[in-house]
Amino acid sequence: MITLNTEKGLVRIESWEDVTGRPGFVIDLDPSTIELKAIIGSYIFKDHVKCGLSSCHQPHGRGYLVTTKDGRETNIGKDCGKKHFLVDFEQLRNAYDRDFRNKERREQLEILLGRVPAYLEMIRDIRNGPMGADSLYKDLQTLTTRGRGVPDVIVERLLQMARARNGRIATQREATVLEIENLEAIQGKKIERPHYLDEEIGHLAGVAALYPEHNLKSILIIDVLEGLDRLQHLHVSTLSDADLLKLSKWASELDAKLSTARRAMREAKMLLAPPNISKLDVDVWIEGKDEKRVFSKFIAKLATRLDDGNSLAA
Numbered sequence: 001m002i003t004l005n006t007e008k009g010l011v012r013i014e015s016w017e018d019v020t021g022r023p024g025f026v027i028d029l030d031p032s033t034i035e036l037k038a039i040i041g042s043y044i045f046k047d048h049v050k051c052g053l054s055s056c057h058q059p060h061g062r063g064y065l066v067t068t069k070d071g072r073e074t075n076i077g078k079d080c081g082k083k084h085f086l087v088d089f090e091q092l093r094n095a096y097d098r099d100f101r102n103k104e105r106r107e108q109l110e111i112l113l114g115r116v117p118a119y120l121e122m123i124r125d126i127r128n129g130p131m132g133a134d135s136l137y138k139d140l141q142t143l144t145t146r147g148r149g150v151p152d153v154i155v156e157r158l159l160q161m162a163r164a165r166n167g168r169i170a171t172q173r174e175a176t177v178l179e180i181e182n183l184e185a186i187q188g189k190k191i192e193r194p195h196y197l198d199e200e201i202g203h204l205a206g207v208a209a210l211y212p213e214h215n216l217k218s219i220l221i222i223d224v225l226e227g228l229d230r231l232q233h234l235h236v237s238t239l240s241d242a243d244l245l246k247l248s249k250w251a252s253e254l255d256a257k258l259s260t261a262r263r264a265m266r267e268a269k270m271l272l273a274p275p276n277i278s279k280l281d282v283d284v285w286i287e288g289k290d291e292k293r294v295f296s297k298f299i300a301k302l303a304t305r306l307d308d309g310n311s312l313a314a
Contacts, residue, residue, distance in 0.1 A: 001043065001044050001045075002014075002015075002016070002018070002019060002041065002042075002043040002065075003041055003042055003043070003100070004040060004041040004065070005039075005040060005041055005042075005096060005099060005100050005103065006040075009103060009107070010100070010103050010104065010107060013041075016043075016045075016049055019041075019043075019065065019075070022073060024067075024071055024072050024073050025072075025073045025074065026052065026072050026073065026074050027050070027052050027074065028052065028054045028057075029052055029053055029054060029068070029072065029074045030053075030054045030055070031053050031054070031055060031080075031084040031085070032055075034068040034069070034070065034072070035068060035069045035088075036066055036067075036068060036069070036081075036085050036088055036089060036092060037066075037067045037068055037069045038066065038067050038092060038096075039064045039065070039066050039092045039093060039095075039096040040065050040066065040067055040073070041064065041065035042062075042063070042064050042065065042096070042100065043062070043063060043064075043065070043075070044061060044062050045061045045062070046061065047061075048060055048061045049061075049063075049075065051063070051075065051076055051077055051080050052074030052075045052076055053074070053076055053080055053084065055084070056076075056077075056080050058077075058080075060077040062077065062078070063075050063076055063077040063078065064076060064077075064078065064081065064093065064096070066081070066092075078093065081093065098241070102241060102244050105244045105245070105247075105248035106236050106237065106239075106244065108248055108251055108252070109231065109236045109244075109247060109248060109251060110236055112231065112251050112254070113231060113232070113236070116228055116231065116232060119224075119228060119254070120225075120228065122258070123220060123224065123225060123258075126220065126258070126261060126262070126265070127220060130305050130306065131265075131269065131306065133216045133220055133261060133265055134216075135305070136209075136216065136265055136268040136269070136272065137215075137216040137217055137268075139268070139272055139302065140209060140210065140216075140268060140271075140272075142298065143155065143158055143210075143271075143277075144158055144159055144162070144210060149294065149297075149298055150294065150295060150298055151286055151291040151294055151295055153285050153286060153291070154280050154285070154286070154295060157280065157285060158207075158210060158280075159210075161204065161207045161210070162207060162210035162211060165207070165208075165211065166207065167203050167204035167205060167206070167207040168200055168203060168204075169200065169201055169202040169203060169204055169279055169280070169282065170198040170199060170200045170201065171198070171199055171201055171282060171285075172196045172197065172198055172199070173196065173197060173199050174194050174195070174196055174197075175194070175195045175196060175197045179195075179197065180193065180195050183195070201282065202279045203279075204271070204276060204277075204279055204280065205270045205271065205273075205276050206267045206268060206269070206270030206271025206272070206273075206276065207267075207271065208264075208267040209264055209265075209267035209268035209270075209271045210271070213260070214260065214263070214264035214267065215264075216261060216264055216265070216268075219257055219260060219261045219264070220261050223257060224254065224257055224258065224261075227250055227254075231247070231251075234247075269306075272302055272306065273306070274299050274302060274303040274306070277299060277302070278299055280295075281295055281296075
C-alpha cells in the first residue's frame with residue numbers, strides 16, 4: 001500500500017511504478033549532498049523495494065517517500081532516515097505520522113457521517129416491535145427492579161445470578177448425618193449442626209442478558225444513538241487531535257456494539273421465554289399465594305406479547 005499525504009487529503013497509489021514515474025523521483029540519492037524538506041508519503045509492501053539512498057539500496061518493506069530542498073524525491077526506510085538525517089528526520093517523521101493518523105481518522109469519520117441514516121434506520125428496526133430492544137429492556141427492568149410487578153424474591157434471585165454470572169437455580173436443604181460426617185472428614189474440623197447444603201434443581205438460560213455490558217439502553221441509546229447525534233453536529237475538519245482519537249476509537253467499535261446489542265437481545269429472548277422464566281416459580285422461593293399470582297400474571301402477559309412478536313416475525 002502506498003499513500004501520499006497531500007494538502008487535499010490522503011491519496012492512495014496502486015503500484016510502485018506510479019511512484020518511480022513521478023517527476024523528480026530519483027532512485028540513487030547521495031545522502032551526504034542533500035537536505036530533507038518533507039516526508040510526503042509512506043508505504044508498506046509484502047515484496048520489498050530498494051532504499052533510494054546511494055549508500056544503502058537495501059530492500060525493505062516499510063518506508064517513507066521524501067522530498068529534498070532541491071526539489072527531488074526518493075524513498076527511504078525509517079532506519080536509514082534516522083541514521084543519515086538524525087533529528088531532522090525524526091522530527092519530520094513524527095509530524096508526518098501524526099498528520100497521517102489524523103487524516104485517516106477524519107476520512108473514517110466522514111465515511112461514517114455518510115452512513116448515519118443507514119445506522120439510524122438499523123437501530124429503529126432493532127428497537128421496535130414486541131420483540132424489539134425497547135420492549136425487551138422494559139421486561140428485564142421489571143424482572144430486576146423491586147415494585148415493578150414481580151415478587152421481590154425473584155428480583156433478588158435474578159440479581160444474584162447476574163452478579164455470579166451463572167443461571168444455577170438452587171435451594172437449601174438440611175444435610176444428612178452421613179453428609180456432615182463426610183464433610184468433616186474432608187475439611188478436618190467439626191461442623192455445627194444443623195448444616196445446610198445448596199441443591200441444584202434447575203438452570204435458567206439467558207442470564208447473560210442481565211450482565212452490565214449487555215444493558216440495551218446503555219448500548220443503543222446512551223452510547224450509539226447519542227454518539228451518532230454528536231457526530232452529526234460536529235465539524236470533523238476542526239476537531240483537535242485528542243477529540244479525533246477519541247471519536248475515531250468510538251467509531252471503530254460501532255459495529256461491534258451493535259453486535260453486542262443483538263447478542264444481548266438473543267439472551268433476553270431466551271431468558272424471557274415463558275417455559276424458561278417459569279423455572280423461577282420455586283415453592284421454597286415463592287411461598288405466598290399472592291406472590292405466585294403476581295408472578296403468573298407477569299408470565300401470562302409476557303407469553304401473549306412474545307406470541308404476538310413471533311406471529312409478526314413469521
